[in-house]
Amino acid sequence: MTVKIKKCGREDLQKLQEISIETFNDTFKDQNSPENMKAYLERAFNSKQLEKELSNISSEFFFIYFNEELSGYLKVNFNDSLSKKMGDEPLEIERIYIRYKFQRKGLGKYLLNKAMEVAIRQNKKIIWLGVWEKNEKAIDFYKKKGFVQTGAHSFYMGDEEQIDFIMTKTLIY
Numbered sequence: 001m002t003v004k005i006k007k008c009g010r011e012d013l014q015k016l017q018e019i020s021i022e023t024f025n026d027t028f029k030d031q032n033s034p035e036n037m038k039a040y041l042e043r044a045f046n047s048k049q050l051e052k053e054l055s056n057i058s059s060e061f062f063f064i065y066f067n068e069e070l071s072g073y074l075k076v077n078f079n080d081s082l083s084k085k086m087g088d089e090p091l092e093i094e095r096i097y098i099r100y101k102f103q104r105k106g107l108g109k110y111l112l113n114k115a116m117e118v119a120i121r122q123n124k125k126i127i128w129l130g131v132w133e134k135n136e137k138a139i140d141f142y143k144k145k146g147f148v149q150t151g152a153h154s155f156y157m158g159d160e161e162q163i164d165f166i167m168t169k170t171l172i173y
């Protein structure tokens with residue numbers, strides 16, 4: 001088995017769009033209305049929006065390959081791109097998604113390690129992320145990897161107000 005991680009560039013736009021839509025849909029479609037899903041997918045993952053995010057110097061995207069097959073991706077934010085001001089110069093994991101058939105093979109762990117590598121490279125002491133309170137699988141994964149809940153905030157999924165838990169990990173190095 002081989003695992004490779006590659007930093008994305010603007011040339012990866014189409015693949016990024018495909019995997020973003022597929023993984024978001026697989027993760028959330030059973031617990032959200034088709035209308036809210038459609039609105040979110042169109043707004044978050046349209047070509048213009050993703051192109052803007054790919055060329056933002058305060059974000060980085062990575063693809064992960066399992067035996068040469070694209071199996072997931074990571075998006076991290078820092079500095080001006082943070083979704084929420086959190087003090088003390090943190091790194092945010094905005095998206096971490098492994099395609100369904102590749103889950104539970106250790107790939108999420110590889111992507112978390114990549115996020116930590118970026119954080120350390122930038123001398124960040126804290127990593128934080130927001131995770132939907134109903135996404136129990138992801139919450140268990142983050143807890144297992146040393147994240148603790150440090151807050152919560154609400155956001156709108158279409159017309160539905162939902163709660164995200166804020167989870168944080170302090171890096172010691």
Ligand SMILES: CC(C)(COP(=O)(O)OP(=O)(O)OC[C@H]1O[C@@H](n2cnc3c(N)ncnc32)[C@H](O)[C@@H]1OP(=O)(O)O)[C@@H](O)C(=O)NCCC(=O)NCCS
Pocket residue numbers: 023027096097098099102103104105106107108109110130131132135136137138140141144145
């Ligand atoms: C959450 C996610 C990224 C985890 O990635 P993964 O590749 O399946 O997880 P890994 O195989 O790397 O597991 C890493 C560790 O977490 C644990 N873990 C993973 N999923 C778990 C689950 N559902 N319940 C309990 N523990 C879990 C594993 O046992 C493993 O433990 P170990 O370090 O002791 O071996 C992946 O399941 C995913 O993409 N889910 C859908 C998208 C999503 O919800 N993303 C997060 C949005 S906030």
